[in-house]
Amino acid sequence: MVIRPLLRFAAPLVLLAALAACGGEADVVDQDSSSKADTAKADGKPAKEQGSIVESGFGQGDDQYVWVTALVENKSKKVGQTVTVSFNVKDEAGELLATTDQVESFSSTGQLLALGTQVDVGDGAKAASVEATLLVEDEGAFEGGPSLGTADAEVSDSEFGGQEARFVVKNPTDKPLKDPRIGVICKDSAGKINGGTSEFPELVPPSGEIKVKTNFMTLSGEAKTCTAYIAPGF
Structure with a gap:
């Protein structure tokens, strides 16, 4: 498991050096870490970079499944870049428990893109x-x-146990919004990331809106707030 992320990044890092040599815009590699005691927030990065991690965190219930998530900012004037985040999950002793990754794409300039996935530790x-x-x-x-923005969610207890979040997704365009990709990041009463989920509704009408309810969220403790980060499907 330790070797996997090194192999994954070997080829792109070679490409980074090649782009820098020919004057092109190099790929960006950024790192961030957080513990259950503190949500990591990345320091400000130079504006010339294409993207950076704003914050990252995780949530775990009573089983072996962990929701890992990172909020990534698009700092370029372009979109369509491939955005990959690799997550290493560790225990109290610093031992690597599991590695997973999530791949998305930027869809608007200045976008805050929430990437998250579940991993079995x-x-x-x-x-x-x-x-x-x-x-x-x-x-x-x-x-x-156009940016599809974010939505503040209403957090409540679920009839199936745990918590659920409900939020409104608005389509600011005059065209149907098909298969939007929504990353939900939740925080506890101290403002630290403690889990989340992803949702993929089928359709948002032109210049319309829909209300989405999360089917399942992986959380450490209880969520005080949840924010939905909305991006178009590709």
Whole structure:
């Protein structure tokens, strides 16, 4: 499991050096880490970079499944870049429990993109921290469309146990919004990330809106607030 992320990034890092040599815009690699005691927030990055991790975190219930998430900002004037985040989940002793990754794309300039996924750390294992590594590749980038923004969610107890979030997704365009991709990041009463989920509704009408209810959220403790980060499908 330790070797996997090194192999994944080997080829893109070679490409980064090649782009820098020929004067092109190099890929960006950024790293961030957080523990259950503190949500990591990345320091300000130079504006010339294509993207950076704003914050990252995780949530774990009573089983071996952990929701890992990172909020990534598009700092370029283009969209369509491939955005990859690799997550290393570790225990209290710093031992690597599991590695997973999530791949998305930027869809608007200045976008805050929430990437998240679930990982199995094994029976009886408890996550204590997550290390997030970001790679932005600008091959195929193009001029962006309108931002779909964010939505504050109403958090309540679910009839099936745990909590659920409900929020409104608005379509600011005059065209149907098909298969939007929504990343939900939740925080506890101290303002620290403690889990989340992803949702993929089928359709938002032109200049219309829909209300979305999360089917399942993986959380450490209780969520005080949840925010939905809305992006178009590709």
